[in-house]
Structures are given as C-alpha cells and as structure tokens.
Amino acid sequence: MAVLSYALMQTMLVPSIGVLQKQLHTTPVGASWAVLSSTLLASAVLTPLISRLGDSHGKRRVLIAVLLVYLAGTVGCAAAWNIGALIGFRAVQGVALSILPLSFGLLRESLPPQRIAFGLGLTSGLVAGASGVGLLAGGLIVDHTSWRWLFIAGGALIVATLLLTLRTVPESPETSRAPLDIPGAALLGLSLVAVLLGLTEGPSWGWDSAAVLGLFAACVVLFVLFVLYERSCAHPLVDIRLLAHRPILMTHLAAFMLGANQFIFYVLVPKLAELPNGLPPDAARLVTYGFGASVTGAGLIMLPGTLLGLPASSTASRVERRFGPRTPLVLGLLVSAAGSVLMAFLHAAVWQVVVFYIVVAVGAGFAMAALPKLIHNITTPTQNATANGINTVARTVGGAVGSQLGTAVLTTWAIDGTTLPSAQGFTIAFGVGAVVAGAGALLALWTHTRDTSGTTGTGADKASAPAVPVDLDQLEPGRPAMPQRSAGTG
Incomplete structure (x- = not known):
C-alpha cells in the first residue's frame, strides 16, 4: 500500500499539466515544475538521508514519519491557492520516494528467507505496474472532475497506508545508531x-x-x-567502499539505465498516441502519424503493458532461484531492449504500440524486481535501506535523463520548419531506448553475488541461501572489514 501510494501519485499528475497551466494561470514551465521537477529535486536530496535514518533509527518509525509528511504535503496540494503554493507542497511530497527503500528494508527484515525474493519482486513491480494505472486514473479524473481530486484520492490512500502500517508493520529488529x-x-x-x-x-x-x-x-x-x-x-552517509564495490556499483548503473529506458517510453508513447490531437489545423495536417487519442486514451494504450509488468515481476524470484540472482535483471533489460527495437520499426498502428509496449513493460518489471534482491544479497540489514535509497535515486536520475533524452531527440528530428516531432524522430528515439536498455544489460552482466562460503553464487542453491554481505576484507586486503550480520539473524 505504501509503495502503491507513491507509484500512483508519481504518474497520476502527468495528464494535469495542461489543466494546471490554464486554471492556475501559469506557463508550461511552471506547470512542469509543479507536476515533475520540484518533486524530483526534493526526492533526490531527501531519499539518501531518510534511508540512512531508517537504517539507524528503525525503518517502521521513519516510514510513519515519512507518511505523515507525505500526507501533509498532499493535503496542501489539494488546497493550493496558486502555482507557487502547489510547487512548494509538491516539493514536500518529495519525501515519498524514500518509501521504496524503507519498504524494501522492512520486507527483508519481516519475511521468512524463502519469501524475500517474491516479496521484493512483487513490491518493486508495483512501481512499474502502477505507472500506467496512474496515467489512466489521472486522465479520467482530469477529464471529469477538478484536478484537486487527484490529491484527495492520493490522500485517502496515504491515510489507509498509515493505519495499516501502525497496525501491522513490525519495527526493525536491528539498527545501527550513528550520527547523521x-x-x-x-x-x-x-x-x-x-x-x-x-x-x-x-x-x-x-x-x-x-x-x-x-x-x-x-x-x-x-x-x-x-x-x-x-x-x-x-x-x-554512503560507505564509499560499498559504493565502489563492483556488484553494487553495476547494480546502481543498471538501475540508472532502466530508469532512462522507462521514462523514454513514458514520454514518447503518450505523445505518439495523442498526435495530432490538440494541434491547430494548419499544424495537424503536417502530422500523418499518431492516433489522435485523448489523455485517457493514451493511458489505455499503455495500460496492458503496465498491468502485465506486475505478474512478470512476481515471477522473477523463480528465475533467480533457477539461474542466479543477476539473471532477472539481465533478462529484463534484454527483453526491454528487444521491445524497444520492435517499437522503433513498427509503431504505425495502435495494436503494434500496445503489443510492443507490453514487451518493454514486462522486461522492465522483471528488471525492477531484481534490483532490491541484488542489493539484499550484497549488504547487511543495517546498510540495506541506505543502499536501496541510492539505487532508487539512481533510477530516478536515470528517469530524468531518459525523459529529457526522448524530448531532445524529438526536438532535433522535427518536421522541417516546425517544432513538431517527425516520424523519423520517434523511430530514432525508440532506438535510443533500445541502446540504453542494452547497455544496462551489459552492465548487469558484471554484477555478482556471494554465498555464505564467499564464492560467486550463480546457481539455484546459492541464490536461495540466506543473504550474507560481501566481506570487502577478502577483496581489498588491509581495509577494515564491513559490519557483519549477527548470528541467528534471518
């Protein structure tokens, strides 16, 4: 529920950019800051710090505090009186990104060892799976009611999450108190x-x-x-030895590439679906592609892919047990790359975009499910939320790069004499998404985990063993050892 409350709000506001610009009497840049930029900046700054607080003061306690601040920001957004107030309250909502690493850490501590991979996969899959649902729900709300209902609906979900957290979530059994x-x-x-x-x-x-x-x-x-x-x-705040260690560094870089690929499609697919809808007649006649869909229609085109990404992520644990923990990440990024290539050459019909976006989204769901489990295998419980926080920020920054990269390609390959994206621009932009996902798969191939004996774990028997952090003493003689898990900790 906590992850769902974040994931829905992440994309539910995207369809409201035009409405906010009109009703709050602002510019396109102002509306974009209210919907995306302010939250993105605040979350990138706050997530590593909040994740460290979770490791040192208890993840449940910090999660409750985050949800309370998130709820306050959401109520403020619903009551915002101008664009400046909305931008400010959206920045307060930036604390919500830290829900992901805190939740992954709590799952690791609360679930029995044999259920950790499934729990992490299912929960991380919600992030990708809820994105299309958020676009569709946001489009329906904006088309039929006030934009303020976006925040009212989000606030109700946060309240339900708070009540469930207070009633059911246990406190962290192990913390590592340290000054901030x-x-x-x-x-x-x-x-x-x-x-x-x-x-x-x-x-x-x-x-x-x-x-x-x-x-x-x-x-x-x-x-x-x-x-x-x-x-x-x-x-x-971040142990540089851990960050520089190849498995976790490559995992963070793969997360960056995954985020870039995901957001290229979040930008391109709705734009392609809605063209030439909303353009002046003189400009619309220059555009011979696109489906003329509404915002809600664009969300419906993406919906099958995002919904199928969720069960794909929940099956990643089976692949991990059979072939090793890095396999779902590599396989997911390769599948996303394949879907991106197909989309680059075949996007003239609605069914093509629907089917090939399903391939991209299923691959993304697989890869998303692998990230927290890989970090689980490499870090101790007292480092887990911090490491997941850095990984989440890496994917978020990758998303920012991907969205700007997709926009830059469409701007560069515009129809001559206009700023309208050309058909060639979409082909090249989807191709860039394929290159990004393929590069992420190559980076993921360099990750590896270790079992309890310190050897590289690639088989089912090692993948299912309880996670024990890598001892950097074995890799870098002379350095002090990393904190190890106490005996009997699951």
Missing part, C-alpha cells in the same frame, strides 16, 4: 540538484548555455567533494 552525516547529505544533495536542474531547464535555457554547462560542472565538483569527504568521515 549532514555535510555528506548536503554535498550529495547539491550535486543531484545541480544535474537535475540542468536536465530540467536544458531545453528552455539551451544545452550549450553557460547556466546549464555551469550546473553540470558544479555537479561534478560537488560529487568529487562528496566522495573525498565520505572517505574520511567516521559515520558516512
């Missing part, structure tokens, strides 16, 4: 804000403008300072 690394969180947060702000404003400011290039340069400098500070910090 505020300087590290500030450096990481500022570096993420710099890159995300550059990606968000790049289309309007110009990719080669001094402001955008300055933001990207600031991101690099701040991230280098973050790494240097974390290496010398007694209680770092």
Whole structure:
C-alpha cells in the first residue's frame, strides 16, 4: 500500500499539466515544475538521508514519519491557492520516494528467507505496474472532475497506508545508531540538484548555455567533494567502499539505465498516441502519424503493458532461484531492449504500440524486481535501506535523463520548419531506448553475488541461501572489514 501510494501519485499528475497551466494561470514551465521537477529535486536530496535514518533509527518509525509528511504535503496540494503554493507542497511530497527503500528494508527484515525474493519482486513491480494505472486514473479524473481530486484520492490512500502500517508493520529488529552525516547529505544533495536542474531547464535555457554547462560542472565538483569527504568521515552517509564495490556499483548503473529506458517510453508513447490531437489545423495536417487519442486514451494504450509488468515481476524470484540472482535483471533489460527495437520499426498502428509496449513493460518489471534482491544479497540489514535509497535515486536520475533524452531527440528530428516531432524522430528515439536498455544489460552482466562460503553464487542453491554481505576484507586486503550480520539473524 505504501509503495502503491507513491507509484500512483508519481504518474497520476502527468495528464494535469495542461489543466494546471490554464486554471492556475501559469506557463508550461511552471506547470512542469509543479507536476515533475520540484518533486524530483526534493526526492533526490531527501531519499539518501531518510534511508540512512531508517537504517539507524528503525525503518517502521521513519516510514510513519515519512507518511505523515507525505500526507501533509498532499493535503496542501489539494488546497493550493496558486502555482507557487502547489510547487512548494509538491516539493514536500518529495519525501515519498524514500518509501521504496524503507519498504524494501522492512520486507527483508519481516519475511521468512524463502519469501524475500517474491516479496521484493512483487513490491518493486508495483512501481512499474502502477505507472500506467496512474496515467489512466489521472486522465479520467482530469477529464471529469477538478484536478484537486487527484490529491484527495492520493490522500485517502496515504491515510489507509498509515493505519495499516501502525497496525501491522513490525519495527526493525536491528539498527545501527550513528550520527547523521549532514555535510555528506548536503554535498550529495547539491550535486543531484545541480544535474537535475540542468536536465530540467536544458531545453528552455539551451544545452550549450553557460547556466546549464555551469550546473553540470558544479555537479561534478560537488560529487568529487562528496566522495573525498565520505572517505574520511567516521559515520558516512554512503560507505564509499560499498559504493565502489563492483556488484553494487553495476547494480546502481543498471538501475540508472532502466530508469532512462522507462521514462523514454513514458514520454514518447503518450505523445505518439495523442498526435495530432490538440494541434491547430494548419499544424495537424503536417502530422500523418499518431492516433489522435485523448489523455485517457493514451493511458489505455499503455495500460496492458503496465498491468502485465506486475505478474512478470512476481515471477522473477523463480528465475533467480533457477539461474542466479543477476539473471532477472539481465533478462529484463534484454527483453526491454528487444521491445524497444520492435517499437522503433513498427509503431504505425495502435495494436503494434500496445503489443510492443507490453514487451518493454514486462522486461522492465522483471528488471525492477531484481534490483532490491541484488542489493539484499550484497549488504547487511543495517546498510540495506541506505543502499536501496541510492539505487532508487539512481533510477530516478536515470528517469530524468531518459525523459529529457526522448524530448531532445524529438526536438532535433522535427518536421522541417516546425517544432513538431517527425516520424523519423520517434523511430530514432525508440532506438535510443533500445541502446540504453542494452547497455544496462551489459552492465548487469558484471554484477555478482556471494554465498555464505564467499564464492560467486550463480546457481539455484546459492541464490536461495540466506543473504550474507560481501566481506570487502577478502577483496581489498588491509581495509577494515564491513559490519557483519549477527548470528541467528534471518
């Protein structure tokens, strides 16, 4: 329920951009900041810090606090009196992204070992599976009622989640109390804000403008300072040894590629489905492709794929037990790449887009299910939420890159003399999605896990064994060992 409340709100607002622009008397940029940018920036800054709080102070306690702040932000959005207030309250809602790593950590602690893979797969699959449902629900609400009902419906779901959490979720049995690394969180947060702000404003400011290039340069400098500070910090926000360890680094990079591929399709499929609907007659006659669908119709086209992505994610645990923990991630990204290639060449009919988006979404569901389980195999319980938080941020930043990449391709390959996307632009953009997913699969091939004896685990017997973190002492002689799990901890 907690993950569903986040996943629905993530995409339910997308259809409201035009309505918000009109009713709150703002620009397209202002509406985009209210729907996407403010939440994205706030979540990228807050998620690593909140995840660390969950590891050190108890994931249930922190999850309840997050849900309360999330509910307050949602109520504020429903009552927003102008676009500035809505942007501010949407930034408060940015705490919701931390629901994912906290939930994954609680599942790891609460479920019996043989059910962890299924639980993580089913829950992570909700993120992808609910996206299309959110688009459809958002379109129906915007088409028939006020945009404020988007937040009223979301608030009701958060209240139900709070009640269930208070009644049923156990507290973390193991925590690692440590002072909060505020300087590290500030450096990481500022570096993420710099890159995300550059990606968000790049289309309007110009990719080669001094402001955008300055933001990207600031991101690099701040991230280098973050790494240097974390290496010398007694209680770092992110253990750089863990981040630099190949399995978890490749898992984070694969998550980045997965997010980029997903958001390329979140941008392209609705745009293709709605063209030439909404264009002036003179412009509409230049567009000989698209299906002229409404916002709700575009959501319906994506719905089968997102719904089938959920059962695909729940079966990833069987594949993992049979072929090893990295197999669902590699297989999922390869399937998404194959669907992207098919979509690049065949998207002239509605049935083609529906069928090939199903292939892309099923692959994404498989890959999404693999990420928290891979991190479960590599980290200790007291590191789990933090590592999942970094992985979630990596996928979120990848989504920002993917959405801007898809938009940039359509802008570059526009119809001559216009800003309208051409048919060739869609072909190239879908092809870029295939390249991104394929690159993610190659990165995922470099991940590996270890069983209790310290050997590489690839078979069913090792994949199903209780997860024990990698001892970096075996990999880097002379370094202090990572904290190990206490005896008897499941």
